[in-house]
Amino acid sequence: AQTVTQSQPEMSVQEAETVTLSCTYDTSESDYYLFWYKQPPSRQMILVIRQEAYKQQNATENRFSVNFQKAAKSFSLKISDSQLGDAAMYFCAYRSASGATNKLIFGTGTLLAVQP
Amino acid sequence: DTGVSQDPRHKITKRGQNVTFRCDPISEHNRLYWYRQTLGQGPEFLTYFQNEAQLEKSRLLSDRFSAERPKGSFSTLEIQRTEQGDSAMYLCASSFAGTDRSPLHFGNGTRLTVT
Numbered sequence: 731a732q733t734v735t736q737s738q739p740e741m742s743v744q745e746a747e748t749v750t751l752s753c754t755y756d757t758s759e760s761d762y763y764l765f766w767y768k769q770p771p772s773r774q775m776i777l778v779i780r781q782e783a784y785k786q787q788n789a790t791e792n793r794f795s796v797n798f799q800k801a802a803k804s805f806s807l808k809i810s811d812s813q814l815g816d817a818a819m820y821f822c823a824y825r826s827a828s829g830a831t832n833k834l835i836f837g838t839g840t841l842l843a844v845q846p
Numbered sequence: 847d848t849g850v851s852q853d854p855r856h857k858i859t860k861r862g863q864n865v866t867f868r869c870d871p872i873s874e875h876n877r878l879y880w881y882r883q884t885l886g887q888g889p890e891f892l893t894y895f896q897n898e899a900q901l902e903k904s905r906l907l908s909d910r911f912s913a914e915r916p917k918g919s920f921s922t923l924e925i926q927r928t929e930q931g932d933s934a935m936y937l938c939a940s941s942f943a944g945t946d947r948s949p950l951h952f953g954n955g956t957r958l959t960v961t
Contacts, residue, residue, distance in 0.1 A: 734888075765949070774849075775889075775937070775952040821888050832941060833879060833902070834950060836888030 732757045734824050736837035743812045744845050750797075751807045751840045753822030761827035764798065764805045765834065770818040778820070781805065783827070809842075817844045848872075850953035852938050858959045859928055866924045867956045871940030878921050879950065880913055881937040882906065889937055895921060896943060928960045 733756045743749035755764070766778040781789045781798050788796050793813075797806045809816055819841050823834040851870040859865050871878050876897050881889035892911070894902045897918035907913075910928075915921040925932055935957050939950040 736888075739886075767952075774954045777949045780949065823888075832877070832948075832950070833891045833894055834889075835891070838886065838888050 732759070732762075732824050732826070732835050734822050734835055734837035736822055736840050738840045739838070740841045740843070742843045742845060743809070743816075745812055745814060747812055748808060748810045749812055749842065751809075751820050751822075751842065753805045753807070753837055755803050755805065755822070755824050757803070757824065757826075759826055759828065763825045763827060764796075765823040765825070766794070766796070766805075766807045767821045767823060767836075768816075768818045769821065769839075775821070779807065812844050814844050814846060817842055850938055850940050850951050852936075852953035852956050854956055855954060856957045856959075858961065861928055861930060861960055863928055864924065864926045865928060865958065866922050867936055867938075867958075869921045869923070869938030869940075869953060871920070871938070872951055874942060875940035875948075875951070876918065876943050877941045877948075878915055879939040879941075880921070880923050881939065883935040883937055883955070884933075892923075892936075925958075928958075930960050933958055933960045 735754045762783045764781045767775045769775040779791045793810045795808045819839045821839045822837040853868045878895045880892040883889040895915040910926045913923045935955045937955045938953045942948040
């Protein structure tokens, strides 16, 4: 079975600085997708960024980028120029590329605080 | 497109009572998922529908839990004889099966408190 591990329960960053959130996963599959989701307090979960395992190039979305290391099964999220609105719980998630569903397997999350 | 809608936002019930939650997915989405999220944890998969067919159920979904999606539109999740351990946020998500790239869109969730 696939598992996702986020070893940092909480992180803090100064506004305008850069922060990296860690995620590792375990799978025997070769084709899969990885995601970072953001869940602000009392608000819905939204997709931040996704990575296809077959792509070597790291995904980027504006201030958000990932460092995908397939051999190491590592998938970290870098947030540049942190803003107050980035404060939220961040979840790393895995989805198999095979099978009938595209259900997500989530890590336990990292609570990010942004200090003004 | 008003997003995924869940009702109610909050539900407080006494142990032993039955509760039902509703999820309205994004209209063109044919896949619908239910997840449960407890404090300090990531969401855990409960069940999945493609159109009206329930195609997968987690072992987390005990016999007291039942989900339906009549006509492949909205879905309901019922919990019978609630227990304190059922207290959690219940999240609904939907996606479109036409492309493998379709991300999941989540609702705001229903927070259940069992007293």
